[in-house]
Amino acid sequence: MKVSNFPIFTQKxxxxxxxxxxxxxxxxSGMIRKLSSGQYSWLPIGLRVIQKIEKIIREELNNIGCAEILMPSVQPAELWKESGRWDEYGPELLRFKDRHEREFCLGPTFEEVITDLIRKDVSSYKQLPMNLFQISSKFRDEIRPRFGVMRAREFIMKDAYSFHETQDCLDNTYEIYKSAYQKIFKRLMLDYTIVDADSGNIGGNESNEFHVIAETGEDDLLLDNKCNGMNLEIAKIKYSEDSLESIIKKTGLTHKKGIEVGHIFKLGQKYSEKMKAKITTKDSKSINMFMGCYGIGITRIVAAAIEQSHDSNGIIWPKSISPFEAVIIEIDGHKNKEVRSHSNEVYSLLKNSKKNIIHDDRNANFGNKMKDWELIGIPHMIIIGNNEAKNKTITYRARTENTKFEIKVEEIVSKLN
RNA sequence: CGGGGUGUAGCGCAGCUUGGUAGCGCGGCUGGUUUGGGACCAGUAGGUCGUAGGUUCGAAUCCUAUCACCCCGACCA
Structure with missing residues (x-):
């Protein structure tokens, strides 16, 4: 990519x-722009980060045998009335009517739709277990959206659902998702912790939350010295105390703020009972399926990653989700033909090595370009000016270090690995 | 929904108390000199002061209503 074809929207x-x-x-850094409260457009740089995160999630879910689907965000009220959540979910469910006065909502979560999908097509234990996921926009009419994409009214979430003949099978699968999530968050290079959680509105009997520890988090966690713990709701019940302070006093647990980026639930038969999602077992009995559901807040991860990794100059992307692996910053390239052709050669070389590279070919001051790319947070910076063009070298600088050094062109690829 | 606050140029703000020609910085555009860490000079465009009503000879400024946005709380992933 070249900046001439890949607009960046940095601002001071x-x-x-x-x-x-x-x-x-x-x-x-020009990742997002606000449309209205809690609703954001994603600009090119921001969308690339989302796509990097999605790629990791897709790979790890495919690895555990979870297949991708896509369901409609506009959902008929009938399904939600069947599950009982049309009344239970409250004003956070964004509802509307079509021209025929039929009631709909915009999906905040998809248990109803997927249960309906599965009950129509799955009727035998032989088809189970089955694992499906989607990545799509979710809608929640938040009382108070805040902190940009951290708590938005429209956001991108990965939601997976599993279907089983037995509780045992669900229990096993739940552990498989849990370890897949650990792989995902490790690859995302997030400093996270897993806590016991309340299943809230989604329902079911066991659940874990994945939190990125951050001062700006909205959730209260209580952790032991191994970073195991629970969220505040569970702690209140478990220790029969009603305030954070009294729980700390009673248990000696440490209080931390967390950003919830993932949540897994054992739903059991809650939805299959209400919505009559049945299968026939080996001995010809008709039973309700057991279900699990597994969410990851993708747009929230973007914000959490930045909260966790930045300095006074801007973002410092973990390599795995950086919008680009490296940026080529050319000095005076629009005037100096040698500089332009040398940076084009370096660009082609890296492109052929399957590197995701952005080439800053703007007519702008060196300082401006450096500030922009430090702000955007690309891990590797490759500087090409008159000297480098003459010497057939490049000057390398890492985002996290203040020193630059000149290296031969042949050394670049290994430098980036 | 309760409490607090803000709406003036793309962004950051001043002007409002005490009504009388709508300003500053950054950014944009044109021309020129620059380009190795957010350059400089000259010129230029851009605002029905959130919206509607009222008071007044006259309203960004006073009054009323309304909308939007932000913060704290309740709530929630």
Whole structure:
């Protein structure tokens, strides 16, 4: 990619409404723009980060035998009335009517739709277990959207669902997802912790949350010295205390703030009972399927990763989700033919080595370009000016270090690995 | 929904108390000199002051209503 064809939208000042670092940096670095409260457009740089995260999630879910599907966000009220959640879910469910006065909602989660899908096509234990996931926009009419994409009214979530003949099978699968999630968050290079959680609105009997520990997190966690623990709701019940302070006093657990980026649930038969999702077992009995569901907040991960990794110059992307692996910053390339052709050669070389590269071919000051790419947070910077063009070298600088050094062109590829 | 706050150029803000020609910085555009860490000079465009009503000879400024946005809380992934 060249900046001439891949617009970047960095800006110096940031709207005063952006309070937390990740929100400010996402606006400054040109990842997002606000449409209205809790709703954001994703610009090229931001969308690439989302796509990197999605790729990792897809790979790890495919690895555990989970197949991708896509379901409609507009969902008929009948399904939600069948599950009982049309009334239970409350005002957070964004509802509307079509021209025929039929009631619909925009899906905040997809248990109803997928249960309906599966009950129509699955009728035998031989078809189970079955694992399906989708990546799509979810809608929640939040009381108070805040912190940019951290708590948005429209956001991208991965939701997976599993279907089983027995509780045992669900239990096994739940553990498989749990370890797949650990692989995913490790590859995303997030500093996370797993806690016991309340299953809330989704329902079921066992659940775990995956949190990125961050000051700006909205959730209260209680952790032991091995970082195992639970969220506040569970702790209140478990220790029969009603305040954070009294629980800390009673248990000696450490209080941390967390950003919830993943949540897995054992739903059991909650939905299959209400929605009559039945299969026939080996001995010809008709039973309700056992279900699990597994979510990851993709757009929230973007913000959480920034909260966790930045400095005064901007974002520092983990290599695995950086929008580009490296940036070629050319100096004076629009005027100096040698510089332009040398940077084009380096660009082709890296492209042929399957590297994701952005080539900054703008007519702009060196300082401007450096500031932009430090703000955007690309891990590797390759500087090409008159000297490098003459010597057939490049000057390398890592995002996290202040020193630059000149290296031969042949050394670049290994430098980036 | 309760409490607090803000709406003036793309962004950051001043002007409002005490009504009388709508300003500053950054950014944009044109021309030129620059380009190895957010350059400089000259010129230029851009605002029905959130919206509607009222008071007044006259409203960004005073009054009323309304909308949007932000923060704290309740709630929630």
């Amino acid at each position: 000042d940031v709207p005063s409404e952006a309070e937390i670092t990740s929100h400010q940096l996402m606006i400054k």
